[in-house]
Amino acid sequence: MTAQVITVTSGKGGVGKTTAVANLATALAADGRKVVCIDGDIGLRNLDVIMGLENRIVYDIVDVIEGRCKLKQAMIRDKHYSDLYLIPAAQTRDKNAVSPSDMISICKDLRPDTDFVIIDSPAGIERGFRNSIAAADRVLVVTNPEVSAVRDADRVVGILEAEEKGTPALILNRLNPALVKNNDMLSAEDVLDLLGIQLIGVVPEDESVIIGSNRGAPVVTDPKSRAGQAFRNIAKRLQGQDVPFMDLEQQNGIWSALQRLTGRK
């Protein structure tokens, strides 16, 4: 195998990057893939908390880079899926403890016996972001249907294009179909109209996401959750399957609108 390295980023903070990483990684592992997540948010780590692995951390990514442990020793195995691992960030250091070439060399070591390496980028467009995209084969940009989040996503897409990382795919997170219907929220069409990139998934607003994050059990494991279903669909699309977009019911015609929009390049 040779892994695909996927970086999840957003520009703005708080739009759901870490939640998306935890859920996509769990969904891919549930599909039988071997997955390693890397928390790129040195100094403000929380992927470990959302995955419920906080108390198992012994070594972190900075220990690997500075040679205090082997890569394997910093890989924490998930509680439920034996082929899902987390490489946590260091909490007591800052972004300068890692360089883009460190990330490239860690991913290079992971590639031979992994299917997916998923990197959780910090918010912003500075050092931590650059570290996180250095090794990426593919980038997913997460945004919310809010003007400020979309503006930041646009900036990030521009940087990725300038750095010849290819055009990223978009995850539209926390869409509330009822608000869209009343014209109180940007619709998926509005967002795609501005960003002009390919959509890989729309995740509806769902309180079970917060409950899952707080319990350290990503919502994707809950078969009844609609957000969980959306993340499972994105994971399938990452594996190259053609999964139709969910019908977010309340909003008539959104499904066909999405199909139309994603059909275009």
Add this chain to the structure above:
Amino acid sequence: MEQTTSLVQIKGIRDGLLATFSDAPWEDQRIALLTQIDERSAFFQGARLAMDVGSQILKVNDLVDLRDQLSERNVVLWAVVSESSTTEQTSQLLGLATRISKPRPEEKQFSDTVTDDTALFVNKTLRSGTRIEYPGHVVVLGDVNPGAEIVAEGNVIVWGRVRGMIHAGAKGNRSAFICALDLSANQLRIADEISAMLKPQKDPRPEVASINSEGRLQAELWHPG
């Protein structure tokens, strides 16, 4: 401070350090710069570096590689000053400044040589954070998104939607104009006139913005012929 006969001269300026490159091959100079930094790494810790690369033509990869190598040495690259418009565009794409506080003596000479017919053609959508400065006309085939900026000494023509900031006639040419298929910009400027925010249009039509006879910046529908 001056060591051996180095390819790259480094000196202190108000905004940090300035590395001046010569016309020697880029690769040699890149290595020379990194070697100088490695030799005196304590001095360079946390430095803000601007580069004057002369007429070197640099591609995205050249600058990205160097910026990452500098950042590994804890040196921040913040500006690239260049005589080549390709390099200048590359730097702007990467969000680097292309002017430092001390203007280049060549700059004046550069704008003097620009004729009315010089235009920059941009064949893509300008996203948030992109800034294009050009001493002539600018033609964009794509959108100008919110947070993007175009500053042109001549006219600006956008075959797409304008939702960012456009400044035409930036050096004071009041007869400059801005036209676009959909002019819903946050702000337009021509010479020293600034327009209030334009309303987003339900049914966008091509418009031309210019300074009218009363001296106000105004947009009106475009009538062919």
